Amino acid sequence: xxxxxxxxxxxxxxxxxxxxxxxxxxxxxxxxxxxxxxxxxxxxxxxxxxxxxxxxxxxxxxxxxxxxxxxxxxxxxxxxxxxxxxxxxxxxxxxxxxxxxxxxxxxxxxxxxxxxxxxxxxxxxxxxxxxxxxxxxxxxxxxxxxxxxxxxxxxxxxxxxxxxxxxxxxxxxxxxxxxxxxxxxxxxxxxxxxxxxxxxxxxxxxxxxxxxxxxxxxxxxxxxxxxxxxxxxxxxxxxxxxxxxxxxxxxxxxxxxxxxxxxxxxxxxxxxxxxxx
Amino acid sequence: xxxxxxxxxxxxxxxxxxxxxxxxxxxxxxxxxxxxxxxxxxxxxxxxxxxxxxxxxxxxxxxxxxxxxxxxxxxxxxxxxxxxxxxxxxxxxxxxxxxxxxxxxxxxxxxxxxxxxxxxxxxxxxxxxxxxxxxxxxxxxxxxxxxxxxxxxxxxxxxxxxxxxxxxxxxxxxxxxxxxxxxxxxxxxxxxxxxxxxxxxxxxxxxxxxxxxxxxxxxxxxxxxxxxxxxxxxxxxxxxxxxxxxxxxxxxxxxxxxxxxxxxxxxxxxxxx
Amino acid sequence: xxxxxxxxxxxxxxxxxxxxxxxxxxxxxxxxxxxxxxxxxxxxxxxxxxxxxxxxxxxxxxxxxxxxxxxxxxxxxxxxxxxxxxxxxxxxxxxxxxxxxxxxxxxxxxxxxxxxxxxxxxxxxxxxxxxxxxxxxxxxxxxxxxxxxxxxxxxxxxxxxxxxxxxxxxxxxxxxxxxxxxxxxxxxxxxxxxxxxxxxxxxxxxxxxxxxxxxxxxxxxxxxxxxxxxxxxxxxxxxxxxxxxxxxxxxxxxxxxxxxxxxxxxxxxxxxxxxxxxxxxxxxxxxxxxxxxxx
Numbered sequence: 040x041x042x043x044x045x046x047x048x049x050x051x052x053x054x055x056x057x058x059x060x061x062x063x064x065x066x067x068x069x070x071x072x073x074x075x076x077x078x079x080x081x082x083x084x085x086x087x088x089x090x091x092x093x094x095x096x097x098x099x100x101x102x103x104x105x106x107x108x109x110x111x112x113x114x115x116x117x118x119x120x121x122x123x124x125x126x127x128x129x130x131x132x133x134x135x136x137x138x139x140x141x142x143x144x145x146x147x148x149x150x151x152x153x154x155x156x157x158x159x160x161x162x163x164x165x166x167x168x169x170x171x172x173x174x175x176x177x178x179x180x181x182x183x184x185x186x187x188x189x190x191x192x193x194x195x196x197x198x199x200x201x202x203x204x205x206x207x208x209x210x211x212x213x214x215x216x217x218x219x220x221x222x223x224x225x226x227x228x229x230x231x232x233x234x235x236x237x238x239x240x241x242x243x244x245x246x247x248x249x250x251x252x253x254x255x256x257x258x259x260x261x262x263x264x265x266x267x268x269x270x271x272x273x274x275x276x277x278x279x280x281x282x283x284x285x286x287x288x289x290x291x292x293x294x295x296x297x298x299x300x301x302x303x304x305x306x307x308x309x310x311x312x313x314x315x316x
Numbered sequence: 317x318x319x320x321x322x323x324x325x326x327x328x329x330x331x332x333x334x335x336x337x338x339x340x341x342x343x344x345x346x347x348x349x350x351x352x353x354x355x356x357x358x359x360x361x362x363x364x365x366x367x368x369x370x371x372x373x374x375x376x377x378x379x380x381x382x383x384x385x386x387x388x389x390x391x392x393x394x395x396x397x398x399x400x401x402x403x404x405x406x407x408x409x410x411x412x413x414x415x416x417x418x419x420x421x422x423x424x425x426x427x428x429x430x431x432x433x434x435x436x437x438x439x440x441x442x443x444x445x446x447x448x449x450x451x452x453x454x455x456x457x458x459x460x461x462x463x464x465x466x467x468x469x470x471x472x473x474x475x476x477x478x479x480x481x482x483x484x485x486x487x488x489x490x491x492x493x494x495x496x497x498x499x500x501x502x503x504x505x506x507x508x509x510x511x512x513x514x515x516x517x518x519x520x521x522x523x524x525x526x527x528x529x530x531x532x533x534x535x536x537x538x539x540x541x542x543x544x545x546x547x548x549x550x551x552x553x554x555x556x557x558x559x560x561x562x563x564x565x566x567x568x569x570x571x572x573x574x575x576x577x578x579x580x581x582x583x584x585x586x587x588x589x
Numbered sequence: 590x591x592x593x594x595x596x597x598x599x600x601x602x603x604x605x606x607x608x609x610x611x612x613x614x615x616x617x618x619x620x621x622x623x624x625x626x627x628x629x630x631x632x633x634x635x636x637x638x639x640x641x642x643x644x645x646x647x648x649x650x651x652x653x654x655x656x657x658x659x660x661x662x663x664x665x666x667x668x669x670x671x672x673x674x675x676x677x678x679x680x681x682x683x684x685x686x687x688x689x690x691x692x693x694x695x696x697x698x699x700x701x702x703x704x705x706x707x708x709x710x711x712x713x714x715x716x717x718x719x720x721x722x723x724x725x726x727x728x729x730x731x732x733x734x735x736x737x738x739x740x741x742x743x744x745x746x747x748x749x750x751x752x753x754x755x756x757x758x759x760x761x762x763x764x765x766x767x768x769x770x771x772x773x774x775x776x777x778x779x780x781x782x783x784x785x786x787x788x789x790x791x792x793x794x795x796x797x798x799x800x801x802x803x804x805x806x807x808x809x810x811x812x813x814x815x816x817x818x819x820x821x822x823x824x825x826x827x828x829x830x831x832x833x834x835x836x837x838x839x840x841x842x843x844x845x846x847x848x849x850x851x852x853x854x855x856x857x858x859x860x861x862x863x864x865x866x867x868x869x870x871x872x873x874x875x876x877x878x879x880x881x882x883x884x
Binding site for chain 2: 085109114123126128187188
């Protein structure tokens with residue numbers, strides 16, 4: 040679906056943000072792009088919808104080279120939800136806001152209305168249809184931004200740091216929502232530095248540091264690797280930190296969330312009990 | 317936008333950078349006064365050349381050239397307008413009588429237009445050097461010490477502080493809307509203007525939100541606690557500053573003397589008419 | 590050290606913030622944002638204030654330094670005394686000298702063109718003499734660990750650096766109390782840890798009372814010795830961190846209980862009892878080691 044081949048990217052002022060990055064994301068995958076702030080995560084995903092074109096190397100979306108088509112063309116397939124919803128809200132009503140992209144892409148009015156209703160319903164925003172987006176709370180505005188991207192049903196959904204400023208319950212709901220979207224076949228790419236969030240949904244993790252991809256694999260493999268975590272200047276999930284310290288007791292150490300951690304410990308202790316008996 | 321680069325402050329430690337902004341401004345005003353005094357080309361050319369050493373000492377040649385490039389378009393317009401104006405209203409140029417048929421008269425009109433253009437260029441030149449060598453911080457301090465109300469000085473520095481932030485935000489907003497299918501490059505003039513609404517509204521709304529947050533932060537740091545606000549830095553006049561003041565005054569006095577007593581040759585004398 | 594001596598001498602620590610039935614409604618709204626809030630915060634405490642979005646914690650923060658009601662208007666009922674001053678009777682410019690407030694967005698609390706000038710801003714406002722300002726600025730930069738950033742422009746700095754500048758700017762006025770409203774929202778976990786370490790240092794070395802509003806309890810709770818949880822405008826839980834985070838109520842409200850405590854609770858349900866409630870991963874694995882290496 041998305042192929043990045045030996046891509047480099049340098050900003051006009053000369054700063055190199057990406058250096059020799061290669062990555063393939065297949066249809067239906069759930070990928071988390073992780074790393075410290077400034078590692079190049081956002082720069083990388085902006086290559087996926089053509090907002091940035093690689094200075095060397097190439098990026099193919101569905102076989103099409105991003106250099107050859109416009110952003111609007113790529114956006115049809117690759118939806119991008121920006122970190123700050125306030126960078127895109129501008130309409131008088133939520134309805135207009137969600138319809139904006141649909142109209143840009145040339146959907147017929149009847150379809151636009153249907154899609155808007157569907158998207159609002161999906162994000163629990165139907166009651167706010169005629170409300171002004173500026174009057175909504177921070178969390179609601181984020182949902183409007185998300186609805187406005189989902190409305191045109193892009194094959195790929197990119198979310199840039201969706202958990203910033205969210206409380207625990209909002210993060211939980213978001214996580215469940217994303218997992219569900221992915222289960223329904225949408226390719227989901229989440230750029231995040233929130234390890235606990237990633238640990239709960241355990242997607243494929245692409246770990247970046249200083250413009251390079253330093254690791255690409257399962258969340259359990261990467262988040263439990265002490266060397267990688269140090270190299271990328273990230274923090275392991277709290278549960279992982281606990282289990283890594285108990286390695287010498289023979290406990291499995293690829294544990295990243297509370298649920299698995301509890302299960303492992305209880306099994307281990309039960310096993311011990313049986314041994315003694 | 318590169319013409320603006322010719323006025324943006326460049327951090328360096330040349331003697332010109334260290335001069336008190338108030339003194340530099342005084343100098344710029346004198347240059348303006350002298351430029352306006354003369355109608356002949358020669359003094360203005362002299363004025364133009366006198367400032368070159370300042371540019372070289374400050375090391376801002378490259379940026380200054382950019383400001384000159386930017387000004388060249390306007391300069392051409394001024395020249396053309398003056399030429400046409402003088403052609404149709406020759407009474408303003410001494411030595412010219414309608415109808416304009418002799419080469420001498422053409423040269424006189426040409427000289428007049430060139431003089432007016434150089435007035436503009438000299439002004440741009442001196443203001444460019446002023447802004448290139450004065451940091452917004454020092455400028456604000458100069459304003460404060462010149463008894464401009466602190467609120468205005470603060471508004472000035474805050475505005476300068478947030479220019480790069482707003483520029484980046486505008487870029488992000490454009491990216492966000494382009495990612496929703498907005499095509500900024502296409503369409504006729506009317507459509508293109510309409511396409512900027514999704515950029516401007518978030519920019520303005522965010523600017524308002526930002527200023528509310530800034531106001532909260534200001535209040536939380538005891539804004540308005542005391543009538544007599546102090547400052548971490550103070551501008552003190554040094555001997556270099558006094559030297560520049562002296563130089564400016566000498567320039568002014570020489571100019572007045574020359575204007576009153578010395579007949580200045582026009583271009584025609586050099587072209588052997 | 591101060592608080593300890595006071596306890597010994599007077600038998601009762603000094604309350605540095607005290608509210609009684611505090612209720613506030615923003616201008617133009619009908620429902621109060623905080624209701625009947627009665628809390629006591631003692632000198633030198635490190636308080637973590639948390640709760641779901643919209644629970645009123647941000648509003649409460651703004652009460653502490655007088656932004657509510659002086660800046661926002663609206664209707665404030667009940668009593669609030671901070672650093673010995675009744676908040677309704679003193680202007681923000683006076684309260685700011687005793688209660689510092691650090692905001693969520695690093696960019697929007699830095700005004701000047703250099704770090705040094707930003708740190709000096711508050712002191713300039715109160716009319717402090719120049720040489721004293723210089724001393725304080727030097728001291729404040731050192732306390733926040735950012736001496737090397739002195740001449741930099743705020744726009745060039747990372748989010749974490751900007752927040753440290755904000756902390757230094759507030760610290761320069763030497764307030765007794767420092768309130769921080771979700772200061773790490775925009776930072777990555779390492780950046781957040783650095784901020785918490787700086788705040789903790791100020792709390793321990795300078796005895797500054799800290800009130801930290803946070804969602805990231807995994808990282809923040811280990812510094813706290815007092816936790817307040819709010820929900821829908823009211824204070825629902827108020828007390829010792831371990832007890833509160835391991836309570837059923839906290840789980841029901843939906844705050845992000847530290848994972849170490851989550852693990853503790855799962856084990857409890859499975860019949861395994863740890864000696865005490867762990868707040869950090871260090872405490873957790875030490876307690877687990879005791880249980881596991883038992884044989």
